[in-house]
Amino acid sequence: MKSKTAFSLLATAAIALPASSEAQVKIPAKSGSTLDDPAETSNLAVIQKTSRSQFSGQSNVSRNAPAGPKQPKPQSLSLPTPGAVTAVQRVEDPKLNINPKRSLRLSELRRELGVAETARQARIALPTEDLFEKTAPTEIDDLSEATLKKVAEYLDLSGFETVTVKPFYLRDKPCDKELSWTRSLSLIEWMDSHTKLNTEAFKANGPDPVSKATPKKVAKNLGETEFVGRIELHLE
Numbered sequence: 001m002k003s004k005t006a007f008s009l010l011a012t013a014a015i016a017l018p019a020s021s022e023a024q025v026k027i028p029a030k031s032g033s034t035l036d037d038p039a040e041t042s043n044l045a046v047i048q049k050t051s052r053s054q055f056s057g058q059s060n061v062s063r064n065a066p067a068g069p070k071q072p073k074p075q076s077l078s079l080p081t082p083g084a085v086t087a088v089q090r091v092e093d094p095k096l097n098i099n100p101k102r103s104l105r106l107s108e109l110r111r112e113l114g115v116a117e118t119a120r121q122a123r124i125a126l127p128t129e130d131l132f133e134k135t136a137p138t139e140i141d142d143l144s145e146a147t148l149k150k151v152a153e154y155l156d157l158s159g160f161e162t163v164t165v166k167p168f169y170l171r172d173k174p175c176d177k178e179l180s181w182t183r184s185l186s187l188i189e190w191m192d193s194h195t196k197l198n199t200e201a202f203k204a205n206g207p208d209p210v211s212k213a214t215p216k217k218v219a220k221n222l223g224e225t226e227f228v229g230r231i232e233l234h235l236e
Contacts, residue, residue, distance in 0.1 A: 102157055109154040113147075121236055122160060124151060128167070128183060128229040138182050140190050151233070152194045160235035163197065167207040167231050176229060180207040187231060 109115065116123045126147070133141045140148070155163065165188055167180035181204075188202045213225035 106157050109150055113150060124233040125230050128231055132183060137179060138186050155195050162201050162236045164203045164205055164234040166205045168210045168229060169207050170227055170229050171209045177207050184231060
């Protein structure tokens with residue numbers, strides 16, 4: 001009788017064990033509420049169905065930015081064509097080196113010597129009879145050196161680099177042709193020793209006859225002219 005009662009208790013405990021194991025399983029609160037609340041589940045289904053059926057690919061949301069202060073429009077820049085490079089360089093105004101005393105002296109010499117001058121050339125005409133001695137027609141007269149020194153000063157101040165000596169003789173004195181050539185060489189020799197120019201700066205051209213008459217220095221009547229032998233200095 002005791003053994004049967006003990007076996008019955010063991011069997012009863014064995015049957016009750018699975019029930020107690022199931023009682024220990026815990027269901028998450030969220031899962032429990034979802035399963036116990038069918039109304040909420042149906043609402044979810046309705047929302048999903050409505051959102052799918054009413055979506056037409058268009059949005060009522062405006063894509064325009066809210067009104068605000070106007071932004072400045074970007075300015076377009078014109079870029080140079082590839083391969084065409086334009087270099088811009090600012091050039092300063094040249095500073096002229098003007099010496100008032102030098103300019104004044106040049107002006108005086110032009111007037112005293114009767115210089116015909118342009119921007120690149122100048123011409124000085126010297127009467128032959130006033131340059132050379134009467135007794136020695138190829139030698140520079142001492143009285144003419146004052147004039148020749150002014151010519152040398154003008155050459156140094158003017159900045160011309162070459163001097164071409166050109167003699168002119170009288171047609172009625174053919175013998176003066178050879179004499180005028182010798183006088184030109186004598187004048188070049190004197191100028192070479194009295195100026196700052198190099199010897200290579202002086203050149204001599206062949207003589208030509210005088211073709212144009214000039215007014216007389218001492219004339220009895222107004223408008224009288226005469227042919228005068230001369231030596232011209234062409235400056236460049």
